[in-house]
Amino acid sequence: MNARLAGLALLALLVAAVAWQWHADDAQTREYTLTALDPDAVQSIEVELKGLPAQRFDRRDGHWTSPAGPVDEGRAQELAALAATPVSAWTPASGFEAAKIGLAPPLATLVLDGTRIEFGEMTALGKQRYARVAGRVAFVPAQALPRAPRTASLPTTTSTAR
Template sequence: MAAAAPVKRQTLRRLTMVTVVAFLALAMWLQVYRDNSRAQQQMLSSLDEAAITHVELAFRGGPRTSWTRRDGAWQLDGSPGTAVDQGRLEDLVNLAAAPVASWRPASDFDIAKLGLAPPVATLRLDGTTLEFGEPAAIGQLRYARVGERIALVPLQALPRPDQARH
């Protein structure tokens, strides 16, 4: 009978260790899940940049320009064969994932005071419209509107003009 007690203790220790390891694994999984969810919520859009195939860009008071990705390369709509700065288009597409410092409802603001009526730049990515306004009074941030929400994004998160045209 004395031999049964060490076996029970050993079994109890193993069960305790398995429980602790399972708890730690669950805690790690929850942290990764929360971090991924938070990162997705804190981007300017939920678009997958690699899947975007159509880009339209207009600057305040300027014409609208559009491009379509065909066979992995960007082409200027209406002007086949015209050279396109592929890096610039990738920069435009990457604005979909611009980090957001905070979100607020558009109804909380006077849109004109943010430089969003009309916006400094309007970028449409596969039908999702991103409007960029003026720099914010605090920090190195800029206002951006997506639908009925206003985001504060890094100051440099603004489409750049085509250097060949300016």
């Protein structure tokens, strides 16, 4: 009987340790992505690119729609996927002069379900880019930048659902 109790206690301790580690790993993963948002759960996107008109997309019945008309669903998914962009480091925004890193004004602004992300210039070493989220600046991969819409001459996958 004592061996059974000791086994149950050991099992409970092991389960608690695994749960704690899982929670710690999950928290660390969220800290090292641009946002805590799940890209597949994003319902609204607003994007502004320097020199282009602002755009808005909303997910309805599993498809992206826009008040402006047909939507390149692949582009909308790419924009939502930026929520999970890996971050190599976070720094308080107060440690930077925003204009010197391309954040005043930003090259691009992306708002995903109310979370604002501003994208700036490349870092001095050139393989990363500055991105500002909620008073902090992240160092993200250089290619992490919302892409411009395709031109009418290029094929796109579109949805006309509204």
